[in-house]
Amino acid sequence: xxxxxxxxxxxxxxxxxxxxxxxxxxxxxxxxxxxxxxxxxxxxxxxxxxxxxxxxxxxxxxxxxxxxxxxxxxxxxxxxxxxxxxxxxxxxxxxxxxxxxxxxxxxxxxxxxxxxxxxxxxxxxxxxxxxxxxxxxxxxxxxxxxxxxxxxxxxxxxxxxxxxxxxxxxxxxxxxxxxxxxxxxxxxxxxxxxxxxxxxxxxxxxxxxxxxxxxxxxxxxxxxxxxxxxxxxxxxxxxxxxxxxxxxxxxxxxxxxxxxxxxxxxxxxxxxxxxxxxxxxxxxxxxxxxxxxxxxxxxxxxxxxxxxxxxxxxxxxxxxxxxxxxxxxxxxxxxxxxxxxxxxxxxxxxxxxxxxxxxxxxxxxxxxxxxxxxxxxxxxxxxxxxxxxxxxxxxxxxxxxxxxxxxxxxxxxxxxxxxxxxxxxxxxxxxxxxxxxxxxxxxxxxxxxxxxxxxxxxxxxxxxxxxxxxxxxxxxxxxxxxxxxxxxxxxxxxxxxxxxxxxxxxxxxxxxxxxxxxxxxxxxxxxxxxxxxxxxxxxxxxxxxxxxxxxxxxxxxxxxxxxxxxxxxxxxxxxxxxxxxxxxxxxxxxxxxxxxxxxxxxxxxxxxxxxxxxxxxxxxxxxxxxxxxxxxxxxxxxxxxxxxxxxxxxxxxxxxxxxxxxxxx
RNA sequence: GGGCGCGUAGCUCAAACGGAUAGAGCAUCGGAUUUCUAAUCCGACGGUUGCAGGUUCAAUUCCUGCCGCGCCUACCA
Numbered sequence: 001x002x003x004x005x006x007x008x009x010x011x012x013x014x015x016x017x018x019x020x021x022x023x024x025x026x027x028x029x030x031x032x033x034x035x036x037x038x039x040x041x042x043x044x045x046x047x048x049x050x051x052x053x054x055x056x057x058x059x060x061x062x063x064x065x066x067x068x069x070x071x072x073x074x075x076x077x078x079x080x081x082x083x084x085x086x087x088x089x090x091x092x093x094x095x096x097x098x099x100x101x102x103x104x105x106x107x108x109x110x111x112x113x114x115x116x117x118x119x120x121x122x123x124x125x126x127x128x129x130x131x132x133x134x135x136x137x138x139x140x141x142x143x144x145x146x147x148x149x150x151x152x153x154x155x156x157x158x159x160x161x162x163x164x165x166x167x168x169x170x171x172x173x174x175x176x177x178x179x180x181x182x183x184x185x186x187x188x189x190x191x192x193x194x195x196x197x198x199x200x201x202x203x204x205x206x207x208x209x210x211x212x213x214x215x216x217x218x219x220x221x222x223x224x225x226x227x228x229x230x231x232x233x234x235x236x237x238x239x240x241x242x243x244x245x246x247x248x249x250x251x252x253x254x255x256x257x258x259x260x261x262x263x264x265x266x267x268x269x270x271x272x273x274x275x276x277x278x279x280x281x282x283x284x285x286x287x288x289x290x291x292x293x294x295x296x297x298x299x300x301x302x303x304x305x306x307x308x309x310x311x312x313x314x315x316x317x318x319x320x321x322x323x324x325x326x327x328x329x330x331x332x333x334x335x336x337x338x339x340x341x342x343x344x345x346x347x348x349x350x351x352x353x354x355x356x357x358x359x360x361x362x363x364x365x366x367x368x369x370x371x372x373x374x375x376x377x378x379x380x381x382x383x384x385x386x387x388x389x390x391x392x393x394x395x396x397x398x399x400x401x402x403x404x405x406x407x408x409x410x411x412x413x414x415x416x417x418x419x420x421x422x423x424x425x426x427x428x429x430x431x432x433x434x435x436x437x438x439x440x441x442x443x444x445x446x447x448x449x450x451x452x453x454x455x456x457x458x459x460x461x462x463x464x465x466x467x468x469x470x471x472x473x474x475x476x477x478x479x480x481x482x483x484x485x486x487x488x489x490x491x492x493x494x495x496x497x498x499x500x501x502x503x504x505x506x507x508x509x510x511x512x513x514x515x516x517x518x519x520x521x522x523x524x525x526x527x528x529x530x531x532x533x534x535x536x537x538x539x540x541x542x543x544x545x546x547x548x549x550x551x552x553x554x555x556x557x558x559x560x561x562x563x564x565x566x567x568x569x570x571x572x573x574x575x576x577x578x579x580x581x582x583x584x585x586x587x588x589x590x591x592x593x594x595x596x597x598x599x600x601x602x603x604x605x606x607x608x609x610x611x612x613x614x615x616x617x618x619x620x621x622x623x624x625x626x627x628x629x630x631x632x633x634x635x636x637x638x639x640x641x642x643x644x645x646x647x648x649x650x651x652x653x654x655x656x657x658x659x660x661x662x663x664x665x
Numbered sequence: 666g667g668g669c670g671c672g673u674a675g676c677u678c679a680a681a682c683g684g685a686u687a688g689a690g691c692a693u694c695g696g697a698u699u700u701c702u703a704a705u706c707c708g709a710c711g712g713u714u715g716c717a718g719g720u721u722c723a724a725u726u727c728c729u730g731c732c733g734c735g736c737c738u739a740c741c742a
Contacts, residue, residue, distance in 0.1 A: 027682070029682060029683095029684085030682095031681080031682085031684075032681090033685080034684095034685060034686080035685090035686095038685080042684085042685080044683095044684055044685090044723090047684075047722060047723075050722070051721095051722080057722075080685075081684090081685050082684095082685080082722080082723090083722090084684080084685070121742075158742065161741080161742050162741055162742060163741090163742070262742095291740090292740070294740085295740060297740095300668095300738085323667080323738085327739085327740050328740095329740085330740040331740060332740075334740085336739095336740075336741080336742080337741075337742045338742095340742095395736095396669080396670070396736070396737085397736055397737060398737085398742095399668095399669065399670095399736095399737075400668080400669085400737060400738075401737095401742090427670080427671090427735090427736085428735095428736080430735090450734085450735090451734070451735085452735085454735090454736085479704070483702085483704085499704085510678080510679095510690095511677090511678070511679095512678085512679080514670070514671075515671085515677095515678070516670095516671080516735075516736090517677095518677080520676095520677080522691090523676095523677065523690095523691080526690090526691080526704095527704050528690090528691090528704055528705090529689090529690045529691060529704095530678090530689065530690045530691085531690085531704085533704055534690095534704070534705090536704090537704055537705075538705090540702090540704095541701075541702080541705080542701090544701060544702075545701045546701090547701090548701055549701075597681065600681095601681075603681095605679085606681080609679070609689090612689085612690090613689095616689090619705060619706070620706070620707095622701075622705080622706085623697090623698080623705070623706045623707085624706090626700065626701070627701060628700090628701055629700065629701080643701095664702090665702090665704065
């Protein structure tokens with residue numbers, strides 16, 4: 001509704017300006033006034049017109065206001081400041097629509113969307129950086145689904161890379177374990193923790209003697225080839241660790257539909273198919289001399305084509321300096337990571353002409369199945385891939401690799417697909433020096449002076465995801481036990497879990513993507529101030545009002561006879577006296593608008609801000625207006641309706657963030 | 666060297682396309698509800714938005730140059 005009013009306003013302004021001044025404004029800028037007293041929408045267009053019309057902005061604004069005429073849903077327009085036009089909506093109309101939960105269907109047809117996120121190397125425990133990725137990705141999936149889009153969630157598993165090879169070397173060479181012993185170890189509850197430590201040990205082991213790196217090379221080669229003891233061990237390890245990752249993410253209500261694995265990209269010859277296309281399309285060139293002699297290379301993304309070669313393009317022998325070359329196929333004939341990623345992305349868009357085998361891998365408590373790729377799989381499986389649009393939630397460090405994949409698509413002529421390929425880029429999670437010290441790491445003086453220190457799986461340096469979740473659970477549980485000792489054990493556990501998840505998910509979403517999170521336990525473990533529990537608590541309070549008053553909060557105001565008349569709403573929300581409560585209604589009305597913004601800008605942080613703002617306004621309202629003791633019945637009904645609407649919207653917003661509200665706190 | 670990004674209150678972060686008095690949380694200090702539970706609320710303190718220019722009616726936002734920091738820049742993934 002809020003969005004529709006804005007569009008209607010923009011349309012009318014644009015028409016008016018064209019008719020009156022014979023000017024086409026490319027875009028009517030509509031912003032939100034700094035204070036509620038100024039109305040609901042503000043337009044600075046008179047400033048822009050002033051220059052073109054050679055008239056004072058205030059003069060123009062006056063002309064527009066007097067000439068614009070009545071507009072459905074709007075009360076009036078006002079001149080403010082140096083020439084702003086402020087628009088006031090009919091509060092009762094917007095409020096009525098919100099109270100009745102009128103949601104115009106967001107008719108976004110579009111095809112299926114594929115969101116890839118998490119993609120954790122299956123060789124060690126997940127850490128805080130992976131949590132940021134998964135929470136951003138999962139929230140984006142929820143945003144898209146809220147907007148009515150069909151979404152597939154994929155988690156790419158690099159089970160044949162160096163990282164897995166290193167842990168294999170750790171077990172087989174460093175620890176001299178048998179396959180049976182490894183199988184035994186893999187059954188322990190937190191096998192991924194065991195691998196975390198082992199991975200760090202292997203890295204140190206390599207440093208003792210460079211010859212040992214050959215052990216890694218042999219392991220890597222064996223794993224890529226498959227059908228041997230080393231590959232079997234690698235598979236055993238990566239499957240066990242992967243299962244742990246799914247369990248960890250499941251604790252946060254994060255589910256995946258499909259887990260494509262690199263082993264299948266290799267064994268099902270996805271790369272061969274892609275390689276043919278890339279050669280034929282002239283995207284790859286074979287180097288016959290220089291540093292990259294014997295390699296197939298393509299232009300590094302982001303390097304400009306020299307203007308002089310523009311005309312010579314179809315002669316194919318475009319000269320790339322070594323600096324600008326990205327090696328896709330090594331001189332020994334093996335393909336690197338980017339090549340495999342190109343093949344995978346051709347598959348995503350249904351352009352490869354090959355498909356994975358599929359089998360069920362993991363069943364979620366809610367009953368959904370997570371599928372995994374196999375060489376030969378079940379005949380009956382859901383259709384994955386062949387989507388219209390993709391979002392890859394991958395940290396900013398991989399921007400260049402992502403752009404190379406996009407350039408490869410363009411090189412093959414798939415411009416439309418390239419246009420619908422979004423690298424959902426975000427900054428890493430690092431540790432503050434203080435946090436690193438708390439964890440017991442020894443820091444150099446140089447590190448101590450840094451604002452933050454990068455997490456390193458290779459060094460075993462970081463905060464493990466499950467450790468953080470455990471800490472949050474313990475802390476939340478302590479609070480719940482103190483506040484609600486009478487509640488049953490299971491109930492208290494459930495409340496603590498929702499609070500812990502709420503705190504973590506909110507924490508990861510409150511920062512904008514471009515901000516490096518300098519992780520600090522004190523902040524992450526906080527349940528006060530701008531946190532998830534703060535917003536959850538607002539909903540709990542709202543629920544309590546209904547509970548104490550003997551009403552059902554979900555049913556309140558739903559029966560037609562319950563609905564507050566437009567006249568009563570107008571009376572309660574009007575003027576200066578109605579401003580502060582209206583501000584709360586207006587904020588609640590903006591929810592779907594904010595969700596659109598989040599999707600358009602791939603920025604879930606706006607949603608977190610919105611949730612917090614809504615909770616904050618509600619808490620102020622809660623404190624200022626006693627509701628159950630309100631003597632005037634009609635006033636009381638209005639206040640209860642306010643609570644019901646805000647409670648419903650805030651619950652929705654939190655659900656999109658993957659945050660569930662406990663019944664009591 | 667080249668590419669990308671960041672620099673805002675003591676700390677951690679906001680500020681949609683350039684817009685009205687740059688806002689929150691934390692920390693510190695001072696207060697509040699015998700009432701719908703204080704995981705709350707109110708107030709105070711706190712700013713030359715890294716520096717210098719430029720464009721504009723208007724710059725935290727756009728442009729240029731500097732300073733500082735981070736990431737990327739492997740025949741690793």
